[in-house]
Amino acid sequence: MFLKKKVYYRISIVGAGNVASHLAPVLEGAGHEVVEVYSRQFSNAEQLCEGLYNAVPKADLDFSGSNAQIFIIAVPDQHIVEVARQIVLPEGSVLVHTSGSIDMGALENDSEASIGVFYPLQTFTKNTEVNFKEIPLLVEGEDKATLKIVKSLAESLSRKVHEVDSEQRAVLHIAAVFSCNFTNHMITIAQDMVESHAINFELLKPLIAETISKSLNIGPKAAQTGPARRGDQAVVDKHTLFLEEANPELAQIYRLISQNIVKSS
Amino acid sequence: MFLKKKVYYRISIVGAGNVASHLAPVLEGAGHEVVEVYSRQFSNAEQLCEGLYNAVPKADLDFSGSNAQIFIIAVPDQHIVEVARQIVLPEGSVLVHTSGSIDMGALENDSEASIGVFYPLQTFTKNTEVNFKEIPLLVEGEDKATLKIVKSLAESLSRKVHEVDSEQRAVLHIAAVFSCNFTNHMITIAQDMVESHAINFELLKPLIAETISKSLNIGPKAAQTGPARRGDQAVVDKHTLFLEEANPELAQIYRLISQNIVKSS
Numbered sequence: 037m038f039l040k041k042k043v044y045y046r047i048s049i050v051g052a053g054n055v056a057s058h059l060a061p062v063l064e065g066a067g068h069e070v071v072e073v074y075s076r077q078f079s080n081a082e083q084l085c086e087g088l089y090n091a092v093p094k095a096d097l098d099f100s101g102s103n104a105q106i107f108i109i110a111v112p113d114q115h116i117v118e119v120a121r122q123i124v125l126p127e128g129s130v131l132v133h134t135s136g137s138i139d140m141g142a143l144e145n146d147s148e149a150s151i152g153v154f155y156p157l158q159t160f161t162k163n164t165e166v167n168f169k170e171i172p173l174l175v176e177g178e179d180k181a182t183l184k185i186v187k188s189l190a191e192s193l194s195r196k197v198h199e200v201d202s203e204q205r206a207v208l209h210i211a212a213v214f215s216c217n218f219t220n221h222m223i224t225i226a227q228d229m230v231e232s233h234a235i236n237f238e239l240l241k242p243l244i245a246e247t248i249s250k251s252l253n254i255g256p257k258a259a260q261t262g263p264a265r266r267g268d269q270a271v272v273d274k275h276t277l278f279l280e281e282a283n284p285e286l287a288q289i290y291r292l293i294s295q296n297i298v299k300s301s
Numbered sequence: 302m303f304l305k306k307k308v309y310y311r312i313s314i315v316g317a318g319n320v321a322s323h324l325a326p327v328l329e330g331a332g333h334e335v336v337e338v339y340s341r342q343f344s345n346a347e348q349l350c351e352g353l354y355n356a357v358p359k360a361d362l363d364f365s366g367s368n369a370q371i372f373i374i375a376v377p378d379q380h381i382v383e384v385a386r387q388i389v390l391p392e393g394s395v396l397v398h399t400s401g402s403i404d405m406g407a408l409e410n411d412s413e414a415s416i417g418v419f420y421p422l423q424t425f426t427k428n429t430e431v432n433f434k435e436i437p438l439l440v441e442g443e444d445k446a447t448l449k450i451v452k453s454l455a456e457s458l459s460r461k462v463h464e465v466d467s468e469q470r471a472v473l474h475i476a477a478v479f480s481c482n483f484t485n486h487m488i489t490i491a492q493d494m495v496e497s498h499a500i501n502f503e504l505l506k507p508l509i510a511e512t513i514s515k516s517l518n519i520g521p522k523a524a525q526t527g528p529a530r531r532g533d534q535a536v537v538d539k540h541t542l543f544l545e546e547a548n549p550e551l552a553q554i555y556r557l558i559s560q561n562i563v564k565s566s
Contacts, residue, residue, distance in 0.1 A: 137539070157508050159515065196504075204498055206543070208504065210494065211490075213540065214487045214494070215512075216526075217525070218558050220513075221561065224521040224522055225479045227476075227520070235473060239461075239473065240473070244517065245513070247481040247485055248488075251488050252509065252510060262478055263478065268378065270379065275474075278471070278475065289557050295550075296486065
């Protein structure tokens with residue numbers, strides 16, 4: 037039998053927000069050591085460290101004296117490039133970010149660290165635990181050796197580790213915008229609509245839950261229903277007309293998506 | 302203590318499709334008697350009756366000799382008016398349809414039957430059992446006496462019975478198109494997109510499931526995330542540009558929904 041040797045890393049985290057707060061205890065739970073936590077707001081770094089074993093809060097990005105092997109940037113997307121430009125890392129270390137929409141190349145910097153990506157494809161809610169074992173972790177490395185390190189770190193946390201390059205990650209991110217952000221907004225539109233007609237939104241919830249469960253089980257193409265799908269133009273026109281009076285923008289959204297459903301049927 | 306007396310009805314069903322097939326055994330399970338089943342395709346009526354106690358398949362819409370008290374039209378929306386025009390009913394009976402998008406008034410006919418609506422707000426899949434007790438049943442009646450009958454029938458099947466007039470039902474139906482049909486189509490778009498870049502769609506499923514569960518638990522407004530929500534115009538532009546080249550229609554959908562998210566934030 038082949039036994040994979042477990043490797044434990046010393047890791048420092050840049051950021052103390054949602055992703056960092058979820059990641060840090062999970063890393064420790066898997067046997068790694070969180071060495072340092074940096075945050076622009078020092079008090080946030082302090083607070084996160086309080087729940088960890090030996091982690092030290094840090095107020096600057098000079099890690100030249102650090103003994104960490106992996107540095108994880110978990111800050112908002114728009115600050116990643118800036119952090120990568122400022123950070124000073126020990127030689128031979130690995131620098132990764134956790135973002136879906138930023139190229140690995142954004143991490144290139146003057147330190148002699150190699151770069152990669154460690155992207156958990158999941159939405160994190162404050163104070164809500166997630167089962168990391170089931171979260172897809174998408175990894176990338178600038179060379180084989182770096183990829184191997186990032187991958188072994190990912191595999192120590194999750195059963196679902198996938199190598200995905202920056203272009204694929206960008207596509208996944210757009211796909212996630214459609215299938216998560218936009219689906220959620222469709223539900224917002226529905227809620228506003230029923231509540232403005234004195235109908236309890238609770239009424240729609242079982243239907244929504246069943247629809248999504250069906251979509252994920254049998255696949256969204258087979259699960260598609262509704263007037264556009266069955267070519268019921270009379271109902272589509274009636275709905276569009278109704279929306280035109282109430283909210284022209286929604287009418288336009290309704291029309292476009294209906295056309296797209298017809299086209300892909 | 303107040304004990305509500307259970308009333309059992311003799312019921313005939315017009316239609317032998319998805320809704321009829323789910324409804325008939327549930328009616329019998331609640332103690333009602335399914336007397337007749339009509340279908341344009343007689344063999345479908347026969348097949349449905351095989352699984353019922355005493356129901357007789359019927360090849361025409363002349364029910365003048367029937368002893369049923371309630372007649373349920375469960376045919377595709379576009380055939381409801383036609384069926385209501387042709388059907389002949391015994392005096393004093395009640396005629397309902399099961400549609401979300403058709404006015405109660407569409408049932409007006411020459412027979413001396415009163416009319417109502419009996420709309421299960423759920424999607425039915427062939428050969429998949431649903432728990433009717435949890436399905437919202439939206440009822441309407443042309444007068445108090447009819448409403449009372451339709452409501453007592455509904456309450457014998459479900460814990461979630463709501464009086465909803467035709468206008469509210471129409472709004473609910475449009476809201477269901479957004480929150481179910483359109484959400485499902487967003488998932489189709491995502492699947493097409495990732496698969497055309499050699500990425501396994503399975504990767505996105507946990508994120509979608511978690512997003513919807515969060516949306517229904519804390520409400521879609523609080524659950525909204527993504528570039529449009531956080532005002533990250535750089536990412537929105539990058540995504541739109543990418544889509545513009547790959548599929549201009551999707552770019553337009555992306556732009557419109559993003560604008561709508563920004564507007565409702």
